Amino acid sequence: MINSSSDNVKKLNSINRRMFITGSLKFFVMIGIVSRLFFLQVKENKKYLTLSDKNRIREWKLAPVRGEFHDYFGNVIAGNFEAYQLHVIPEQVEDFRYVIYRLKDLLELSDTEFKKVLKKKNEIKPWETLIVSDNLSWQKFSKINNHLYDLNGVKPVISISRNYPFKENFTHLVGYVSQANQDDIESTQAIKKNFVPGLKVGKVGLEKTFEEKLIGTNDIERYEVNAYGRRISQLEFQKGEKGKTLRLTIDTEVQKLANELLKDQAGSICVMDIYTGAVIAMHSSPSFDPNLFVFGISQDDWQLIRNDPMKPLVNKTLQGNYSPGSTIKPIVALSALENGIVNTSFTVRCTGKTEMYGQTYHCWKKKGHGYVSLRNAMKQSCDTYFYEVARKLGVDKLSETAKKFGLGEKVFGNLFDIEKKGLIPNTQWKKNALGKGWLLGETIITGIGQGYIQTTPIQLCLMTAQIANGGYKIYPHLVVDDKVKDQPIDKFTPLYKNSKNIKIVQDAIFGSTNEVMGTSYRSRIDNPKYQFAGKTGTAQVKKITEEERELDLKTFQIPYEQRDHALYVAFGPYKNPRYALSVIVEHGGNGSTTAAPMATKLFKLIIDRHKIRESLRNKKYLEI
Amino acid sequence: MYQHTRLTTNRLGFFQKFRNFDYILLVCILLLGFISLATMYSTDGGEIKFHTKSHFTKLAVFTLMMLVMSFINIKYWFSIGYLAYVAVVGLLVGTYLFGITSSGSQRWINLYFINLQPSELMKIFIIVCLAKFFHRMKLENVNSIYTILTSLIIILLPMGLVIVQPDLGTAVLIAISGIAVLWFAGINYKYFIYTILGFIISLPFVIAFLKPYQKLRVLTFLNPDKDPLGAGYQIIQSKIAVGSGGIFGKGFLKGTQSYLEFLPEKHTDFIFTLFSEEFGFVGSAILLVIYAIIIYRIVAIGASSRSYFAKIFCYSFGAAIFVFITINMSMVLGLLPIVGSPLPIMSYGGSSMLATMIGFGIVMSARVHNQQLIA
Numbered sequence: 001m002i003n004s005s006s007d008n009v010k011k012l013n014s015i016n017r018r019m020f021i022t023g024s025l026k027f028f029v030m031i032g033i034v035s036r037l038f039f040l041q042v043k044e045n046k047k048y049l050t051l052s053d054k055n056r057i058r059e060w061k062l063a064p065v066r067g068e069f070h071d072y073f074g075n076v077i078a079g080n081f082e083a084y085q086l087h088v089i090p091e092q093v094e095d096f097r098y099v100i101y102r103l104k105d106l107l108e109l110s111d112t113e114f115k116k117v118l119k120k121k122n123e124i125k126p127w128e129t130l131i132v133s134d135n136l137s138w139q140k141f142s143k144i145n146n147h148l149y150d151l152n153g154v155k156p157v158i159s160i161s162r163n164y165p166f167k168e169n170f171t172h173l174v175g176y177v178s179q180a181n182q183d184d185i186e187s188t189q190a191i192k193k194n195f196v197p198g199l200k201v202g203k204v205g206l207e208k209t210f211e212e213k214l215i216g217t218n219d220i221e222r223y224e225v226n227a228y229g230r231r232i233s234q235l236e237f238q239k240g241e242k243g244k245t246l247r248l249t250i251d252t253e254v255q256k257l258a259n260e261l262l263k264d265q266a267g268s269i270c271v272m273d274i275y276t277g278a279v280i281a282m283h284s285s286p287s288f289d290p291n292l293f294v295f296g297i298s299q300d301d302w303q304l305i306r307n308d309p310m311k312p313l314v315n316k317t318l319q320g321n322y323s324p325g326s327t328i329k330p331i332v333a334l335s336a337l338e339n340g341i342v343n344t345s346f347t348v349r350c351t352g353k354t355e356m357y358g359q360t361y362h363c364w365k366k367k368g369h370g371y372v373s374l375r376n377a378m379k380q381s382c383d384t385y386f387y388e389v390a391r392k393l394g395v396d397k398l399s400e401t402a403k404k405f406g407l408g409e410k411v412f413g414n415l416f417d418i419e420k421k422g423l424i425p426n427t428q429w430k431k432n433a434l435g436k437g438w439l440l441g442e443t444i445i446t447g448i449g450q451g452y453i454q455t456t457p458i459q460l461c462l463m464t465a466q467i468a469n470g471g472y473k474i475y476p477h478l479v480v481d482d483k484v485k486d487q488p489i490d491k492f493t494p495l496y497k498n499s500k501n502i503k504i505v506q507d508a509i510f511g512s513t514n515e516v517m518g519t520s521y522r523s524r525i526d527n528p529k530y531q532f533a534g535k536t537g538t539a540q541v542k543k544i545t546e547e548e549r550e551l552d553l554k555t556f557q558i559p560y561e562q563r564d565h566a567l568y569v570a571f572g573p574y575k576n577p578r579y580a581l582s583v584i585v586e587h588g589g590n591g592s593t594t595a596a597p598m599a600t601k602l603f604k605l606i607i608d609r610h611k612i613r614e615s616l617r618n619k620k621y622l623e624i
Numbered sequence: 625m626y627q628h629t630r631l632t633t634n635r636l637g638f639f640q641k642f643r644n645f646d647y648i649l650l651v652c653i654l655l656l657g658f659i660s661l662a663t664m665y666s667t668d669g670g671e672i673k674f675h676t677k678s679h680f681t682k683l684a685v686f687t688l689m690m691l692v693m694s695f696i697n698i699k700y701w702f703s704i705g706y707l708a709y710v711a712v713v714g715l716l717v718g719t720y721l722f723g724i725t726s727s728g729s730q731r732w733i734n735l736y737f738i739n740l741q742p743s744e745l746m747k748i749f750i751i752v753c754l755a756k757f758f759h760r761m762k763l764e765n766v767n768s769i770y771t772i773l774t775s776l777i778i779i780l781l782p783m784g785l786v787i788v789q790p791d792l793g794t795a796v797l798i799a800i801s802g803i804a805v806l807w808f809a810g811i812n813y814k815y816f817i818y819t820i821l822g823f824i825i826s827l828p829f830v831i832a833f834l835k836p837y838q839k840l841r842v843l844t845f846l847n848p849d850k851d852p853l854g855a856g857y858q859i860i861q862s863k864i865a866v867g868s869g870g871i872f873g874k875g876f877l878k879g880t881q882s883y884l885e886f887l888p889e890k891h892t893d894f895i896f897t898l899f900s901e902e903f904g905f906v907g908s909a910i911l912l913v914i915y916a917i918i919i920y921r922i923v924a925i926g927a928s929s930r931s932y933f934a935k936i937f938c939y940s941f942g943a944a945i946f947v948f949i950t951i952n953m954s955m956v957l958g959l960l961p962i963v964g965s966p967l968p969i970m971s972y973g974g975s976s977m978l979a980t981m982i983g984f985g986i987v988m989s990a991r992v993h994n995q996q997l998i999a
Contacts, residue, residue: 011810015808041900
């Protein structure tokens with residue numbers, strides 16, 4: 001008993017000692033846990049709070065509302081319209097199969113369209129929006145609205161989308177928008193920032209150039225989401241800003257006329273204010289309806305545009321490199337005058353052809369022009385005269401003058417990435433580019449705008465404008481900028497050495513249109529209000545063989561691709577010039593018969609519209 | 625006199641027993657039950673749904689059971705020690721043979737009226753069994769080979785049965801319960817030191833034998849950010865929840881991590897995370913204090929008990945509960961790898977609560993009959 005009780009005491013001592021050790025351990029462990037809690041919840045609280053918010057808050061960006069394009073008078077060229085769309089959230093639909101087949105019937109979807117919708121449905125999460133139709137007609141939209149009672153989960157939505165009310169009229173100028181692709185996102189910061197699936201961005205033209213200004217900013221919806229990404233509740237709605245609306249210098253009426261004149265023909269028309277450089281019209285034909293691209297162009301439409309032999313996708317005004325033909329003659333004449341090679345009394349005898357350096361050069365008139373002075377040569381567009389002048393002048397001096405007047409250089413600078421520079425050749429250029437010496441014969445054909453020389457229609461328009469305004473440098477532009485800033489310092493610097501020379505050339509061009517024997521005499525307008533001066537041009541697309549020359553075929557007898565391009569540059573009204581234009585009709589045959597009559601119609605309209613245009617300008621000043 | 629005391633303690637009246645209750649412990653348990661119900665209500669998204677209802681039923685039934693148990697003499701619990709152990713081992717064998725498989729592990733056995741997880745019960749009954757085993761043993765015999773081997777077999781047998789389920793976490797907790805008894809029974813310090821050293825040395829080999837998912841858990845614990853959406857997801861989300869709770873928490877029913885379903889296993893193992901997110905550092909500290917009081921009372925009851933069995937049971941049970949709490953909290957706070965271990969009373973789960981309440985019942989019985997000697 002004593003033994004057992006002493007053992008009990010020992011046992012109790014042992015257990016109590018160990019309980020003490022255990023208790024102390026427990027105490028320290030408890031402190032450890034509390035300090036861990038303190039570390040996480042008090043010290044690192046901010047970090048974990050941020051992480052928790054990152055978990056639960058998700059942003060949804062909505063497509064921004066794109067800025068518009070207006071013409072000079074405020075007409076909407078590229079606007080926004082309310083597209084009727086049909087959205088379905090699959091998870092909110094009780095019987096998806098029933099609803100989707102019902103929709104197929106109501107919308108009269110084709111099998112391929114229907115399959116596309118089903119494919120899209122499989123790609124998204126059940127709580128994400130499925131766009132069944134992105135641009136419904138009003139009839140179908142209202143039909144759906146009438147049947148909504150048995151279309152559970154279908155949401156008719158009105159969404160803002162791009163619209164080009166003037167269809168093909170402004171396609172090459174304004175361009176079009178279409179769904180943004182990976183390249184767009186990577187190349188433009190603004191697109192990357194505002195990207196949402198289905199966002200439409202400018203693909204060509206001014207829509208592309210001014211993407212950053214037009215795009216606007218997203219509406220942002222902040223939602224609380226659960227671990228599976230399902231929206232639980234909306235926390236915030238942040239309204240985005242609409243993109244900037246750009247007012248262009250374009251006159252829609254003139255642009256429409258240009259489109260009409262070039263209907264069914266390939267070519268370009270541009271019209272420019274010779275003092276401000278404001279472009280009044282700029283059209284390339286044939287064109288196409290940019291609205292086709294907004295919701296994705298169908299394969300058939302695309303093939304039709306792509307395979308058109310007249311190449312509607314090419315912006316001929318900016319991308320078309322044409323031999324200027326006789327429209328270069330004012331520059332040749334001016335260069336010769338400026339360099340003192342010729343004067344007004346210098347004459348050349350034209351016999352229809354001339355031999356130089358063992359080669360025969362033909363004038364367009366087989367019988368020849370007889371003795372011609374500068375004014376007469378310009379008026380009748382005598383090639384022989386300009387062969388001789390070019391020979392005496394030399395290509396280097398000619399190219400110098402041509403470059404001064406804006407040839408061989410991009411007219412709009414960086415505005416359009418597609419714009420071509422054209423080519424003004426000189427001896428140095430040939431040596432560098434082709435590695436060959438310049439031949440004198442090449443100088444001679446350059447004098448009538450053939451050979452290496454290439455210009456774009458907008459360059460010819462600028463050249464004419466700068467001759468018309470008395471020889472002062474201008475900068476063509478398309479956008480009306482309210483703030484007068486970044487005006488190039490060399491604007492209105494004289495491009496001539498002697499202003500008399502400009503006058504001589506202007507007068508010679510006047511003769512070409514308004515005097516008997518002038519190449520565009522038939523297209524003249526006698527009313528001094530509309531009277532204009534212009535120079536025709538006919539650019540060969542291939543070298544004419546001797547046999548062909550003998551045949552003397554009429555234009556319609558030659559295959560389309562081999563016909564000459566018809567060109568015309570002009571300015572008016574002559575007494576007090578204000579506008580310059582250039583017309584090019586591809587394979588149009590002859591400048592005086594095809595291109596010049598277009599100028600007549602254009603000048604009538606342009607000058608009629610001048611007053612309205614000016615009144616708008618004055619009003620603007622009055623408002624200030 | 626002595627005889628007299630024995631007689632009187634043997635025949636305590638109903639009201640005397642009632643007076644002997646440890647009311648502090650009882651209040652703490654009820655408080656914990658209430659907190660756990662509120663938390664469960666929050667996991668159900670602020671509605672009384674399945675988990676809340678079921679948890680309430682279990683809480684009510686098992687608390688009542690605990691009270692009934694406290695009226696039964698501690699002698700009785702002593703007497704069924706071995707039998708209960710054998711019965712639970714039988715259940716484990718039954719689980720092995722006809723258990724219910726769920727998420728790749730065969731842990732439950734269908735007893736027609738309840739699906740039971742016998743491994744949870746073993747956490748308690750191994751203490752009862754070993755406490756009885758050491759009750760009459762002389763101190764000099766405690767460190768004999770026979771004793772050590774027998775007690776090791778008592779521990780390793782159920783452990784093995786649980787490991788094959790497979791459920792390493794619970795097996796480790798059973799071992800800890802058993803080792804706690806060995807510790808208080810007076811097994812020589814050196815054995816514990818050797819075991820710890822041996823464990824550390826063999827750790828690399830043990831890891832080599834772990835199942836791939838277990839290895840992943842260890843690696844994830846060491847670097848949870850390696851695979852934040854996969855293996856590391858639970859622990860990262862848990863830390864975010866706790867950390868974002870701050871000092872005062874996000875407020876009851878406002879734990880975004882939990883109700884937006886970022887938190888996995890929020891009813892069971894990660895219940896503390898949810899509580900901590902909603903009630904913050906202050907709430908968590910209060911919960912820890914309640915647990916501390918409970919453990920303190922258990923130890924105090926053990927200290928005041930006259931019988932060695934009651935003493936060793938209370939001390940071991942207190943230590944085991946403490947370890948369970950510590951492991952669960954360390955796990956959700958990113959201090960330990962994820963091992964499936966519920967937080968006593970707080971976590972949803974019948975077997976775990978049943979086991980814990982049985983433990984409390986025996987402790988309470990020891991308190992009511994603290995003058996009872998066991999021959």
